[in-house]
Amino acid sequence: PNQFERQVLEADTPVIVDFWAPWCQPCKLMGPVFEAASKELRGKVKMVKVDTQANPSLAQAFNIASIPSLLVFDRGEVIDARIGLTPKPQLLSLAQRALDKHNKVGVLGKVKRMFKGDDETRAVI
Numbered sequence: 001p002n003q004f005e006r007q008v009l010e011a012d013t014p015v016i017v018d019f020w021a022p023w024c025q026p027c028k029l030m031g032p033v034f035e036a037a038s039k040e041l042r043g044k045v046k047m048v049k050v051d052t053q054a055n056p057s058l059a060q061a062f063n064i065a066s067i068p069s070l071l072v073f074d075r076g077e078v079i080d081a082r083i084g085l086t087p088k089p090q091l092l093s094l095a096q097r098a099l100d101k102h103n104k105v106g107v108l109g110k111v112k113r114m115f116k117g118d119d120e121t122r123a124v125i
Helices: 002-008 025-041 056-061 088-102 107-116
Strands: 015-020 046-051 068-076 077-083
Touching: 002 015, 002 046, 015 025, 015 088, 025 046, 025 088, 068 088, 077 088
Parallel strands: 015 046
Antiparallel strands: 015 068, 068 077
16 A cells, blocks of 8 residues: 555556456456557556455445456546456546646647647547
């Protein structure tokens, strides 16, 4: 938990935590997706894995009932969550929402990003 506090609760950037267990088949499928997304998000969003079997009190503290579960933290608080196997585009979208909230990006900023083409979502007119 001390390491969790430093790595997650005290982080300067949003953090996505993957709660998983070695015996969980969907968790095994989520592993490579999480790893690929973490490489893409390096320097923007911190990605952390928590083995619920090795850290049951941590899983209990955040009411993790199903795995894999993704919790998104910003400034020490859970701001978003997703339960179950999450495809990479949805994981990246989860990260973008966290970054937008962290950086206080409003609707206008999101629309501007869409038209600039910085996002995978592009407007077609």
